[in-house]
Amino acid sequence: MLRFSKRDSKKMIKEVARLRGISVSELQAQMKTAIEEARSNPDKQAEFQRLFGNRTPTPEEFICTISKQLKY
Numbered sequence: 840m841l842r843f844s845k846r847d848s849k850k851m852i853k854e855v856a857r858l859r860g861i862s863v864s865e866l867q868a869q870m871k872t873a874i875e876e877a878r879s880n881p882d883k884q885a886e887f888q889r890l891f892g893n894r895t896p897t898p899e900e901f902i903c904t905i906s907k908q909l910k911y
Contacts, residue, residue: 848902870898 843851856866878887878895890904 843903843906845899845903848899851902852898867898874901
């Protein structure tokens with residue numbers, strides 16, 4: 840099973856930002872927007888509630904938690 844730590848998540852965010860030619864803070868802002876949109880999606884609310892409760896996770900927390908759910 841694939842699992843990423845918070846440290847792994849930070850490294851991934853930094854690398855993706857570099858590859859996209861944007862700052863880490865810019866990428867994190869984009870990720871926060873995407874996470875909030877997913878959280879607000881009626882089709883995803885039950886799953887989001889199960890994984891994160893009533894809070895909005897940081898991008899790093901989101902990556903860590905979602906990576907635990909992945910099966911390959």
